[in-house]
Amino acid sequence: MFGEEPEAFAGRYGVELDSLLEDDGFLETVVERFEDSQDCNLDENSVWENVIRRALSELAGN
Incomplete structure (x- = not known):
């Protein structure tokens, strides 16, 4: 789903993908x-x- 470069992801969403994947609260919400x-x-x-x-x-x- 996220074939973008890590920098592009961070720039678009304001968070590093690796950090987001370690965020249990975000994952639970999803x-x-x-x-x-x-x-x-x-x-x-x-x-x-x-x-x-x-x-x-x-x-x-957004």
Whole structure:
């Protein structure tokens, strides 16, 4: 999902990807949102991508 260079990710979202992956609070939030957003009409990967993109957008203040 994030084929960008690490610097581009950090510039876009304001946090290093490695730091974000170590943040249990962020990960728990994403998992909870995924569970709440599951929809039989959408494939699982699309739901994950939507939830992660929304959480990152909020993190970046967008």
